[in-house]
Amino acid sequence: MIHSDPTLRKIRDGLFHGLRDYTKSFPDFSIPQKFEMARPSEGHALLARMNESLRDDDEMLLYVHLPFCYHECVFCNTAPRRANREGQARYLASLLGEIRLYGDAGIFQGKRIRSVYFGGGTPTAYPTEDLRAILDALDAYCEFARGNIVTVEAYPKHLCGNGRPRELADAGVHRLSVGCQTFDPAVAALVNRSNPADQIREVLAECHAAGLTVNVDMMIGLPGQTLEGLHDDLAALDELRPDAVEYMRHEIVNPLATALYDSRPELLTDDDALFAMVVDSQAWMERNGYEQNGWFESDRFFPYRYHWLQEIPFVGLGSRARSFTRHLSVDKHESLQIYSQLIDRGDPAIARSLALGSQDQMYRAVFLRLQLKRGVDLDEIDRRFPQSSHELTPLLDDLEAHGCVSRDGATARLTRYGSYFVEDVCCAVIDYALQRCGYPPSYRRMPHSAGSRTARLDH
Ligand SMILES: C[S@@+](CC[C@H](N)C(=O)[O-])C[C@H]1O[C@@H](n2cnc3c(N)ncnc32)[C@H](O)[C@@H]1O
Numbered sequence: 001m002i003h004s005d006p007t008l009r010k011i012r013d014g015l016f017h018g019l020r021d022y023t024k025s026f027p028d029f030s031i032p033q034k035f036e037m038a039r040p041s042e043g044h045a046l047l048a049r050m051n052e053s054l055r056d057d058d059e060m061l062l063y064v065h066l067p068f069c070y071h072e073c074v075f076c077n078t079a080p081r082r083a084n085r086e087g088q089a090r091y092l093a094s095l096l097g098e099i100r101l102y103g104d105a106g107i108f109q110g111k112r113i114r115s116v117y118f119g120g121g122t123p124t125a126y127p128t129e130d131l132r133a134i135l136d137a138l139d140a141y142c143e144f145a146r147g148n149i150v151t152v153e154a155y156p157k158h159l160c161g162n163g164r165p166r167e168l169a170d171a172g173v174h175r176l177s178v179g180c181q182t183f184d185p186a187v188a189a190l191v192n193r194s195n196p197a198d199q200i201r202e203v204l205a206e207c208h209a210a211g212l213t214v215n216v217d218m219m220i221g222l223p224g225q226t227l228e229g230l231h232d233d234l235a236a237l238d239e240l241r242p243d244a245v246e247y248m249r250h251e252i253v254n255p256l257a258t259a260l261y262d263s264r265p266e267l268l269t270d271d272d273a274l275f276a277m278v279v280d281s282q283a284w285m286e287r288n289g290y291e292q293n294g295w296f297e298s299d300r301f302f303p304y305r306y307h308w309l310q311e312i313p314f315v316g317l318g319s320r321a322r323s324f325t326r327h328l329s330v331d332k333h334e335s336l337q338i339y340s341q342l343i344d345r346g347d348p349a350i351a352r353s354l355a356l357g358s359q360d361q362m363y364r365a366v367f368l369r370l371q372l373k374r375g376v377d378l379d380e381i382d383r384r385f386p387q388s389s390h391e392l393t394p395l396l397d398d399l400e401a402h403g404c405v406s407r408d409g410a411t412a413r414l415t416r417y418g419s420y421f422v423e424d425v426c427c428a429v430i431d432y433a434l435q436r437c438g439y440p441p442s443y444r445r446m447p448h449s450a451g452s453r454t455a456r457l458d459h
């Protein structure tokens, strides 16, 4: 099939990244080396700048980071800490302190919260009453937009046979995003997971009975995964029919994965098999009417992501969490110890910041809007960034030559196959920006986070 379709051939030969050179660059544009480290004494000034840069916005998204997990999946890219009562309680107290700090600084003032996303780690490693306490604290400072959606990432086993879905719904949660990755027992064993289709069926039934909608995260390019195994996963999904599905390519960052591939190189999915996995998983998504990055038309499947891609600013709460306004990005300290120490003494725990110049803003706007089905309005980009929008022409020409972008008047949008390979398109946009903006060679596309063993306790 790949050989017989000229567009797929072009993508395979000129744009596609196998597992070795792939970084999970979506959904946001970022050149990490551009961030400047912040001293603790600069935290309040940076928070004030963030507030100032939010002045013209009336909506906002909130991300809440809960970095604990009971598991140690071999592929995990989020570097969670091992769940433990004492560490989690200390972190929660700091997080609530941070919400008060931001609230008192006026960050949420005059904004409607369009969507809230609890990510991790595994947020369901916290009891529901703690998640409720966070929502209550936000409620005290924030006005929520009508129809706002609160999503919580969850580990499937946490939702079975314990009344948890109903508890979560009662606490104000609307949607769960459940890790699954694969139903293939051999691959699941290799990556230290187990979530057979029967368990996911139970999760879906319990969640639906409680009025929650459920996204299921799936992956391709896992150790030992085969095309036949992927087809079995798709057949299982055909029957399960979650409310949303997201297919993600394995980004090799976790030292456990690297060690596994070193000792058993035959487990690495080769490029042709991976390419076929992208085509087959994305064709399945398209056939079944599931939206994901590359062809979002509505906020039905991924409410938080859909609004994010329209440049609604988001504020990250918790360690490591990133905030992005139109003009400024700030990252928090990743060390839980430093995060808590700073917050506990009343200082924002901002570790680094990036003031976005016009060129950064333009690349980011194009990068985000290209992931929406309606594409990028180049006239609007021209109006917003008159000095820099002409820079885009060679990039769009190149993506068009690879069959990934089509232009219709002033609109540039991903083609069908461009949206299948949105992950490679995102890598291409970042690589292009890196070449065009005169950065030193040390500025490279790189993973947002490196997974590591949960044993890395730092509190
Ligand atoms: C932080 S997890 C949240 C869900 C929950 N912790 C679980 O795994 O069941 C979010 C999702 O990120 C994806 N993910 C984790 N590591 C990844 C990697 N190295 N490359 C690509 N996606 C990854 C997985 O699909 C995972 O479900």
Ligand code: SF4
Pocket (backbone or CB within 6 Å): 069, 070, 071, 072, 073, 076, 077, 078, 080, 120, 121, 122, 155, 179
């Ligand atoms: S992917 Fe695995 S290790 Fe990572 S947060 Fe989810 S359950 Fe935990």
